Amino acid sequence: MNNINPVIDESWKKVLLNDFQSSYFTALKLFLVEEKKLHDVYPHGAHIFAAFNKTPFNKVKVVIIGQDPYHGNGQAHGLCFSVADNIKKPPSLVNIFKELNQDLEIPIPQQGNLEKWANQGVLLLNATLTVRANQPGSHQNKGWEQFTDSVIRILSEQKSGLIFILWGAYAQAKEKLIDLQKHYVLKAAHPSPFSAYNGFFGCKHFSKTNEILTKMGKDPIDWDVNK
Numbered sequence: 001m002n003n004i005n006p007v008i009d010e011s012w013k014k015v016l017l018n019d020f021q022s023s024y025f026t027a028l029k030l031f032l033v034e035e036k037k038l039h040d041v042y043p044h045g046a047h048i049f050a051a052f053n054k055t056p057f058n059k060v061k062v063v064i065i066g067q068d069p070y071h072g073n074g075q076a077h078g079l080c081f082s083v084a085d086n087i088k089k090p091p092s093l094v095n096i097f098k099e100l101n102q103d104l105e106i107p108i109p110q111q112g113n114l115e116k117w118a119n120q121g122v123l124l125l126n127a128t129l130t131v132r133a134n135q136p137g138s139h140q141n142k143g144w145e146q147f148t149d150s151v152i153r154i155l156s157e158q159k160s161g162l163i164f165i166l167w168g169a170y171a172q173a174k175e176k177l178i179d180l181q182k183h184y185v186l187k188a189a190h191p192s193p194f195s196a197y198n199g200f201f202g203c204k205h206f207s208k209t210n211e212i213l214t215k216m217g218k219d220p221i222d223w224d225v226n227k
Helices: 010-015 023-038 050-054 091-104 115-119 144-158 168-177 205-215
Strands: 062-066 122-126 163-167 184-188
Touching: 023 144, 050 115, 050 122, 062 144, 062 168, 091 205, 115 122, 122 144, 144 168, 163 168, 163 205, 168 184, 184 205
Parallel strands: 062 122, 062 163, 163 184
Antiparallel strands: none
C-alpha cells in the first residue's frame, strides 16, 4: 500500500473515496509505514485488500465479518478466517469446516484457502486489516475499524438483499451498521474452540444462506473448497 493509492479494486475505490482521502486514513497509512520499519506486519502489502480485490463491490452477496488477521508467519492473506495454501488450518477454521460438513455434508478440506468463496461474492472482511507478527490485536484502534465500519455502512446503504453472517459478540456489534429492513443477518457464537459449542455448531448458516439466495433468485454459494 503506497502513500497515494491503495491497491484495491476500482469498484471499491470509487465508493470508499471519501475514506481514502480522510485524515484518519492518512494517519493509518503513516502508522503502517513506521510500523513496517520496526516489525513484520501481516498480511504483506499486496494482500491487505485481498477481500476487496477478490470480491468487487458489485459482486457482493454475502458478508462474513472477522476481527483480526492471523498473526503467525504465512497465515494471513487478506481474507477473514482463511489461510494461504499449504498452511495449517487454525482452530476456528477447523470448526467452520466441521459445521459445513454437518450442515451440507461437504467433506472437510485438507487446505484452508477460502478464495473460492470470495470469488463467488462472499466478502471475507476482517474489522482490522493488518497485525504485527505474533501480537494479536496490535493494530486495533489505529483506524482500520473506522474504515471497515464504513465498508459495512456503505454496503448496507447502497445495496439490498445482502446476507451478513455475524459469528461472536465482536461481529454482532456491527449489526447496528446494517439496515435490517433491506438485508438479512445470521448470528451465532464464534467458531473458536472456546465458544463453538455455545451455538456455532448446528447454526446451519451455510444452508440458510443458500436458501435465502435461492429465494431471491440468486445463485447459491458452492461452499466446497475441495474442488
